[in-house]
Amino acid sequence: MSDVNVSELPVPVRHTYVEEAPVLSVSHLSRRFGAGCPYCDDSSNLLERNICPRCGAVHAVRDVSFEVHPGEILGIVGESGSGKSTLMQCLYFDQTPTAGDLRVAAFDGGATNCFGLSRQQQRHIRDTIFGMVYQNPYLGLRMSFSALSNIAEKQIAAGSRNVGEMVARGEELLGRVRIPARREQDPPSEFSGGMQQRVQIAKALSNRPPVLFLDEVTTGLDLSVQARVLDLILQLRRDLGVSMVVVSHDLGVIRLLSDRTIVMLDGQVIEHGLTDQIMQDPQHVYTQELVYSLL
């Protein structure tokens, strides 16, 4: 071993974890639909799935905490209705959480709870620090505007007023997600589902955000497109060091992408740990069921 010159190894893989502080830190996030009562306000009390047996309030997300570190991909798995998308939309300020605390390192070093900021400041974070790819492209794209305009929208929001630069950036990103240049002026309403999803990814990347939220990016795509999208995501992490939160109910996707994984059920986190750990040694009954059903 001693005579192997390290610098001559074919693929130099570098792991530099300089920053210790998390880029995103979420604690005790809850999103409740309904008035709530003293019984269900105490998160140690049991609910009927995610519905309070006393007052009938629905707890879509209940007391969720996690951290995302620089360059890390955090996976969130869980069945339909387990609160994954609601959680993501709360993080992206699309929904207002009932309670919770969100610290964003790139905004102010994590000094303030971003849920307490004004809508203008939240919009600023959304436009400059976050990128979001929705499960439903209709939520993330303006279907009647051209693909280029969709990508420019985020840049205009962040203050860019130079058409040439925005067009160049848009074309670069569309090339990256492999959308041919002759389609760049077409509206996404004329695109296939996979192309729409890739335009969304290009749009989310337009401001080089340090944090990316991906909500079921590959659901509904055929396998070859799925593979291409997953490839792209891993490339982005490798080249740009983007931190990501990836929501999926597809364990294969999670296994491929994420370093750490959170398992959600009925709005709560039932298990979290390294992805390999969860896949090979699931602790919770639901996770076991989920992992075995994959085989």
Add this chain to the structure above:
Amino acid sequence: MRNTYNFAFLDEGSKREIRRAILKGVAIPGYQVPFASREMPIARGWGTGGLQVTLACIGPADVLKVIDQGADDSVNAVSIRGLVRQTTGVATTSDTRRATLIQSRHRIPETPLTRNQLMVLQVPTPEPLRTYEPRETVTCRLHAEAEYTGAYLELFEQIVRYGTTTTDADHPVMVGGRYVMAPSPIPRFDNPRLEDADNLFLFGAGREKKIYAVPPHTHVVSLAFDDFPFVREDFSGKRCHVCGATSVYMTETVDPATGERVWQCSDTDFCARHAAAARVAAEKGGDPQ
């Protein structure tokens, strides 16, 4: 005049409500103030907003001018002028310099207005973000947060598709560095007339129930990108075939005698006065410019 109606058609309570909306609009330049648009004897979409603003502001000593696309004698202008005259008895004129109150659709007169003149514009779509966002609740919030991505995106889309902005009229403006405003469908040529003007501009949208204002000497900037600056319509090399004027807003038409394409001033009052002045100059032997 048989006094069947209250002075200026509207009852005093309605006029007060409209004046309150106007005052609020003047206090917050570019902000769209909602008001209870009345049923008028003309159909909504035919200038009821401008008409209500005119009727709420007009006094017996005013001299009224009404123009439609620059012309004093088009049907819409004639009937609005007739209605206001019959219900108020005020003097009317087509001379921009004599008028104290000017109601207009789609043009601001070529003759610069003074601080003693009031300009009322009829507005079909007061919301500059409407094509970007159809929901009123959302556009209200976007205005509150000064979030004008949508207005720029609209222009960006035009540049991407056609290589230039394609707003013929109603090119959005930023008023006082705060509110993006639809200047009503005036041509881009007239947009700079809103900037640092001596007179007060009032905008009335009857169907959409909104009133807004640009007070005198307000900073009004047409939206543009750094590498695609705002440009007015270009009439270089063209001259009015009636009065010979250049560098005014002109419309293309066909000379009925020769069948040729010619250009003509859109502002008929300006054209008539300019033609008369040119005739006088020609009689004195000067150059008929």
